[in-house]
Amino acid sequence: MSDAMIIVLTAGLTATALALLGPFLVLRRVALMGDAVSHAVLPGIVAAFLVFQTRAPLVVILGAAAFALICVLAIEALRGTGLVASDAAIGLVFPALFALGVLGIHRYAANIHLDLDSTIYGEIAFAPFRTLDLGGVEVVRSVLIMGVVAAVNLGLITLLWKELKVTSFDPDFARSIRFSPTVVARLLLIAVAVTAVTAFESVGAILVVALLIVPAAAAYLMTDRLVAMVAIAVAIGWVSSVVGYAGAVEVDASIAGAMGLTAAVIFGIALLASPRHGLIARAVRRARTRRAVERALAEERGAQGAGA
Amino acid sequence: MAPALDIPALEVAHLTVSYGSTPALWDVDATFPSGAMSAIVGPNGSGKSTLIAAALGLVPSDSGRSTIFGRPAKEAMRRVAYVPQRESVDWDFPITVREVVEMGRYAEAGWLRRISRSDRAIVDGAIERVGMAPYSRRQIGQLSGGQRQRVFIARALAQEADLLVFDEPFAGVDARTEAALLSLLAQLRDREGRSVVMVHHDLQTVRSMVDWVLLLNVRAIACGPVASTMTPDNLRRVYGAADIGAPAAEGAAWVP
Ligand SMILES: Nc1ncnc2c1ncn2[C@@H]1O[C@H](COP(=O)(O)OP(=O)(O)OP(=O)(O)O)[C@@H](O)[C@H]1O
Numbered sequence: 001m002s003d004a005m006i007i008v009l010t011a012g013l014t015a016t017a018l019a020l021l022g023p024f025l026v027l028r029r030v031a032l033m034g035d036a037v038s039h040a041v042l043p044g045i046v047a048a049f050l051v052f053q054t055r056a057p058l059v060v061i062l063g064a065a066a067f068a069l070i071c072v073l074a075i076e077a078l079r080g081t082g083l084v085a086s087d088a089a090i091g092l093v094f095p096a097l098f099a100l101g102v103l104g105i106h107r108y109a110a111n112i113h114l115d116l117d118s119t120i121y122g123e124i125a126f127a128p129f130r131t132l133d134l135g136g137v138e139v140v141r142s143v144l145i146m147g148v149v150a151a152v153n154l155g156l157i158t159l160l161w162k163e164l165k166v167t168s169f170d171p172d173f174a175r176s177i178r179f180s181p182t183v184v185a186r187l188l189l190i191a192v193a194v195t196a197v198t199a200f201e202s203v204g205a206i207l208v209v210a211l212l213i214v215p216a217a218a219a220y221l222m223t224d225r226l227v228a229m230v231a232i233a234v235a236i237g238w239v240s241s242v243v244g245y246a247g248a249v250e251v252d253a254s255i256a257g258a259m260g261l262t263a264a265v266i267f268g269i270a271l272l273a274s275p276r277h278g279l280i281a282r283a284v285r286r287a288r289t290r291r292a293v294e295r296a297l298a299e300e301r302g303a304q305g306a307g308a
Numbered sequence: 309m310a311p312a313l314d315i316p317a318l319e320v321a322h323l324t325v326s327y328g329s330t331p332a333l334w335d336v337d338a339t340f341p342s343g344a345m346s347a348i349v350g351p352n353g354s355g356k357s358t359l360i361a362a363a364l365g366l367v368p369s370d371s372g373r374s375t376i377f378g379r380p381a382k383e384a385m386r387r388v389a390y391v392p393q394r395e396s397v398d399w400d401f402p403i404t405v406r407e408v409v410e411m412g413r414y415a416e417a418g419w420l421r422r423i424s425r426s427d428r429a430i431v432d433g434a435i436e437r438v439g440m441a442p443y444s445r446r447q448i449g450q451l452s453g454g455q456r457q458r459v460f461i462a463r464a465l466a467q468e469a470d471l472l473v474f475d476e477p478f479a480g481v482d483a484r485t486e487a488a489l490l491s492l493l494a495q496l497r498d499r500e501g502r503s504v505v506m507v508h509h510d511l512q513t514v515r516s517m518v519d520w521v522l523l524l525n526v527r528a529i530a531c532g533p534v535a536s537t538m539t540p541d542n543l544r545r546v547y548g549a550a551d552i553g554a555p556a557a558e559g560a561a562w563v564p
């Protein structure tokens with residue numbers, strides 16, 4: 001495999017894993033979950049270092065994942081009290097955890113280099129160089145990991161499809177038929193936390209935060225069907241990966257930056273030009289309808305005038 | 309028809325519910341027979357919605373108990389289909405009318421399993437019955453208020469529950485559709501022995517279509533067969549001194 005293919009494949013699989021979950025976050029109005037997790041993992045890295053005195057990737061990932069889970073479950077618990085709105089719950093939890101991490105670094109790790117960029121946030125450009133030996137076969141680490149995570153997420157939302165649909169759309173009804181919205185929300189958020197942390201490690205934070213929400217938000221403008229929304233989000237993730245990579249090579253820029261920006265541009269295009277809810281389509285439709293109505297009214301009046 | 313009183317569809321005993329320190333329901337005893345169409349009648353704020361929610365265990369009560377077909381409400385909820393007064397759903401959600409009605413079959417299908425072919429037939433039937441078949445592929449938010457209400461009634465019908473609990477099901481529904489849905493409910497009662505409990509403000513309809521009525525104004529004023537319960541005297545006690553001909557005695561004075 002060429003380096004280009006490895007990078008695009010890594011990005012595409014990461015985008016798939018994220019875009020399978022993103023639509024549910026957008027619909028549940030907790031779109032900033034990804035940003036929250038990206039900050040909340042800091043104390044996990046400090047804790048891992050304190051306990052194991054190492055910055056080895058596996059230890060760091062486990063520490064980060066633990067705090068990612070604490071973050072998403074605490075946000076959901078706050079929301080569940082009914083006293084704190086979704087956006088406020090997110091805004092309350094992750095700064096607290098981030099602050100805890102900053103305190104921890106200051107207190108225990110001031111003289112060593114411990115920060116998010118050097119520990120957990122990966123760089124997609126290095127993906128081709130990080131390989132694993134699987135029984136004699138050399139596989140690219142990020143492709144393997146993100147492939148597995150994407151497959152698990154696909155299995156999860158396929159299995160829990162109707163549960164996710166009913167608890168996202170009508171939690172009160174779901175509760176009345178014993179489809180616990182709390183249980184479903186927790187499963188979804190655990191998947192989000194695990195996916196985000198593994199993806200941070202493979203491709204870096206910006207790309208994760210972007211690919212979790214931007215494709216889902218663009219897909220939301222393009223369809224009235226949940227299944228189509230998820231499929232379109234995945235497709236947008238792949239297009240962003242391919243086009244973003246090509247663009248980055250072309251102008252010799254950051255690959256993750258270019259992919260994230262491509263996703264944002266696709267969202268912009270959807271906002272303007274989506275055949276269903278786009279601003280242009282809406283304006284055209286309204287103008288066309290108005291002309292048709294005017295014509296019909298004129299004809300009707302003409303007919304009445306002739307009849308009188 | 310003569311409602312069977314042996315095992316009531318829904319029964320509350322000494323039910324007291326308060327929001328904060330003011331009671332919304334005070335020591336309410338009421339029985340709704342099975343195989344009958346029952347109504348709960350009372351002015352705005354008299355506790356009708358609260359009674360339903362508390363009886364189904366959706367709102368905590370301060371004291372008292374409630375049974376559904378003789379079992380504690382928590383255990384018997386699977387036999388109940390409930391349409392609340394106002395749906396608190398996201399109307400922009402990417403979901404069609406048909407998909408909403410399909411949710412009525414989810415409990416039957418169970419966790420992780422898809423709904424079956426026979427479930428689909430039941431869903432089609434329910435959509436047909438409320439006259440929403442031409443709209444079944446529409447996104448839920450692209451409907452009028454009355455049409456939305458009909459979708460949620462269809463979802464309750466699709467649940468094929470033994471007890472249908474409707475909180476003002478016909479608010480916003482046009483008169484012709486209301487009459488059609490009422491006769492459908494009467495059919496379900498007569499042919500399949502289903503029980504219906506609904507909040508309804510139109511006393512005329514209650515008199516002509518309903519078997520059994522609870523007059524409620526924080527306290528249970530009277531509960532029994534329509535003919536012997538909806539007396540002018542009882543209605544005056546429920547609605548206060550206001551004109552009892554008016555469907556909703558807004559702001560009627562009452563003393564808890
Ligand atoms: N969530 C709440 N918090 C505080 N008070 C409430 C709440 N819900 C209802 N109430 C109060 O409880 C009383 C009963 O309300 P409820 O909704 O049961 O009335 P209702 O009979 O259904 O009225 P309507 O005919 O308007 O639907 C009212 O006085 C209302 O103000």
Ligand SMILES: [Mg+2]
Binds near residue numbers: 357358475
């Ligand atoms: Mg009410």
